[in-house]
Amino acid sequence: MSREFDVIVYGATGFVGELTARYLAQQAPEDTKIALAGRSETKLAAVRRRLPERAAAWPLVIADSDSPAALDAMCARTQVVCTTVGPYLRYGENLVIAAASAGTDYVDLTGEVPFTRFTIDKADDIAKGTGARIVNSCGFDSVPSDLGTYLLYRKAAEEDAGTLGETTLVLASFRGAVSGGTVDSMRVIAEQAKDPEMRRLLLNPQALSGGPGDIRSAAPSSEPSDITPVDAKKVDPSLSGTLAPFFMASYNTRVVRRSDALLDDAYGPGFRYQETMFVGGKPVLSTLAAGAVSVGTGIGLAAMSFRPTRKLLDRLLPKPGQGPNEKTREAGHFITRTYTTTSKGRRFRSQMRADGDPGYKATAVMLGESALALALDRDQLPERAGALTPAVAMGDVLIERLRRAGFVIEVHELT
Structure with missing residues (x-):
């Protein structure tokens, strides 16, 4: 693809947008053609003045999220658009x-089920026709959720260990702040959840698994x-205590299940997935502690949808x-560990560990490397187009990029 730029960072004036631009200025190959947009x-x-010296020559592209014509012109100039402009339901559709x-x-950073559903319904067929890879949630x-499970799938296949069964991510260690963008997305979702149809979508564990206009019908109990808190021993015999629900489980689990669906349900007929936190x-x-997290999560979401408490928050x-x-x-x-027991009764664990605030520094690395993978490693990527997930779009290529960037990513069998 012959384009003026390899990557445009859209939303570079935002907090995470500037961090991502800074990461690219420090780590992208010297000949990578990058522009900043907003x-x-x-x-x-x-x-641009606050970035490392090499960014001084980066062009600036002016495009408002409310102007489809400006966005069309911007996208026509680049191989990859890397956007941090959220909430995506409010600013991302065009x-x-x-x-x-x-x-x-x-590539984007969305954690919004309705926006990713919009992407599938409205952009998937278009992208398949043009060859574009639309990758949410990078x-x-x-x-960590998507690649952690993908690693287990690949390892089990390599070892002829059967397909994945009950699979659980455990946020084993975490130190960081909740980003303002994430909070704003939660505000938007809380408002959307007042609508009965939207509430059904949010509660559907397979909300993102189907194709355009085809939402897989699944009861929450499936x-x-x-x-709900989880007995750690049921996740793996090596664990003890009770695990709390992970506050982003209601989104991440849908992404992982979409990866399975896009891979033709390769994870296996017994694959079931959940996310937890070690407390x-x-x-x-x-x-x-796990009970308190469970109750607090519900109260927090309810408070965001109730106008008086929302103003206080x-x-x-x-x-x-x-x-x-x-x-x-x-x-x-952060450290995430994902456990599974395969259809042949063998136990495996994958792990991802990285330094830096997960929602800021580490996220800038993950987003930046995702953009570079799409721009610079096109001949190594799977031949897929449409609305994809990180694992399905970039898989092994992104894993290796993150390892070179300092992430510890590993998978092994438990005995």
């Missing part, structure tokens, strides 16, 4: 259609609960474009 030339120029129509690969939501190995204390929670200082970002980390 709606304000003045703000874009200010961001851009994803523009990218699909232009045959431009696309940050902490949902790269998959593990996203909000201590002592039975009584961890049970109390709006004053307390971070705003879009806000984030922690560099010292705090550098002090963060």
Whole structure:
């Protein structure tokens, strides 16, 4: 593909957008053609001045998310558009259609089931026709979840160990702040959930598994609960205590199930997936903590949909474009471990570990490397187009890129 740019960072004036641009300025190969995009030339120029010296020559592209014509023109100039402009339900629909129509690969950071469903319904067929890869959720939501399960699938296949059965991600260790963009997305989802049809979509564990206009019908009870504490011993005999629900399970689990569906249900007929958090190995204390997380998650979502409490939360929670200082970002980390027992009774565990605040520094790495994989490694990627997931679109290529970027990513059999 002959385009003026390899990657355009759209939303570079936002907090995570600037972090992603900075990462690309530091780590992308010298000959990578990169531009910064957004709606304000003045703000874009200010961001460019704060970036490393090599970014001084990066062009600025002006495009408003409300202008389809400007977005069409922008997407026609680049191989990949990398967008951090959320909430995506509010600002992302025109851009994803523009990218699909232009045959431009696309990566974002969405954690919004309705937006990803929109992408499938409205952009999948267009992208298949133009050859575009539309890849949602290329940050902490949902790269560790998606690649962790994909690694288990590949390892079990290599070892002739059968297909995946009960599979559980455990957020084993985490230090970081909740981003203002994530909070704003939660606000939008809380508002959307007031609509009965949208509520049914959000509660459907297979909401993202079908193709355009074809949502797989599945009762919530057909998959593990996203909000119920879990006995750690049932996940794997090596664990103890009670595991709390992971606060992003209701999105990440849908992405992982979509990967399985796109791979023709290769994970296996017994594959069931859930996400949890480690809150201590002592039975009584961890049970109390897990219960508190479960109740608190429900109360928090309810509070966001109730106007008086939402106003209070709006004053307390971070705003879009806000984030922690560099010292705090550098002090963060995450470790996810994903466990499975295969159809032949063999146990495997994958792990992803990275330094840096998961929602900021680590996410900038995951998003930046996803964009570079699509732009620079096209001959190594699977021959797929349409609305995809990180594992299905980039799989092994992204895993190797993240390893070279300092992530520890591994998988092995448990005995």
